[in-house]
Amino acid sequence: MASTYNEKGTPSSATLSVRALHKSFGVLPVLKGIDLHVQRSEMVFVLGPSGSGKSTMLRCCNLLEEPDSGAILIEGDKLTGPGVDLNKMRQRIGMVFQSFNLYPHLSALGNVTLALRRVLKMPREQAESEAIAALTKVGLSNRAGHFPSQLSGGQQQRVAIARALALKPTVMLFDEPTSALDPELVGDVLDVMRDVKEQGMTMLVVSHEMKFARDAADRVVFMDGGVIVEQGPPEQIFGAPTQERTRTFLSRFHG
């Protein structure tokens, strides 16, 4: 497996570790042995053609997809195995979806407070003040009472980020967070992601926002055919990729 390994620190000190991850859908292998370590406060961008397995890999990181084999570790704690409280572990992993997945029957505030109240068992007032704090971080505290249907796509996605952020996760996963947005709304969401990163969040991002990856990512991972083909700092991946497959993929974006 060709991969230039650019690692700060040892794998065991990583905030998020993906080890020897394999996953098939029926007879179709999607992930063929993924090893990836994301360090504290690092933003890792995952690029790759559709069908490369990047979303599946991301969804395995909080077990929305169950891996066939391999391990996921958060600060050294395994996500799978006997005696693991998956619901507890998931509190440490925030997830942002391509289609936002806000709860349509709840206000922005209700979307953010639900897990605070039901998972962290916070009393209502505390949950609401935490939620307002999270909504303030994404610049939407003035929309707390709005329902998802009353918000633009970009605002919905920012509420979704606040919903994940409010639980104070150790790591956040972003699954194509801007793919469903109108172009003029993408910037606001990326700005929020940049803020989140600047506050020290560990982030694993699957996205096609090349320019943003180049500007903001600490490391870029290129996946194809269920393996990591190449990884390194953005300058290296975008400037001087060593693998032919990476070059071919990127050339389509440079035009």
Place this chain on the structure above:
Amino acid sequence: MQMDMFLDQFLNQAVLVKYTPLILKGAGVTVLLSVLIVLTGLTLGAGLACLRAYRIKAFSFAIVIFADVLRALPPLVLILLAFFGLPNIGVVLSSFTVLFLVLSLVLAAFAEEIVWAGITATPKGQWEAARSTGLTFTQALCYVVLPQAVRMVIPPLTNRAIAITKMTALGMVIGVPDILGQATTAQSFSANASPLTLAAIAYVVIFLPLVIASRWLEQRFTQKGS
């Protein structure tokens, strides 16, 4: 001449006055039964749909059999079976209880199927978002999926609830003193159809507002979309 006969038969003033109190008493029974059936049937049906969401094979199988059999059988058959059959094995239930139980179960069967359809129609992303924040399956079901599912199916649910509660009129065959039960009794005593006219009026007074309310609900929830 013909008009006089018609009025005498269907709108005989003396008969109408005489039996109005009886029909009102029957209306009380019909309303009480309807409320009990709607509450029990919808709660039980939603509960079964939730149970089915856990996809435990034995439970799901039992629920599907229950729902399919009760939806296939004419309620009158069940009412007669329960009322005339159960005493032979030592279970004696009042006609009121039989009618309440049978129609509650029938409504539960329909409600289960309708709410289940709502649960399966709720996007997978809603489950995923809920679970990704650490909510348990049960919490995701109760706080995220079920509220959306129920909103989605309110129109068919209200229609079905109205259709089933109207079947309280079937109680007449086992002697439930509801609207129709009282009216048929009065009709045979008076040899006049006017009590039946009263019954018809009573049903319209009770159910027309419900039908109008259900139309209002339907519009409200289809406008809102998602």
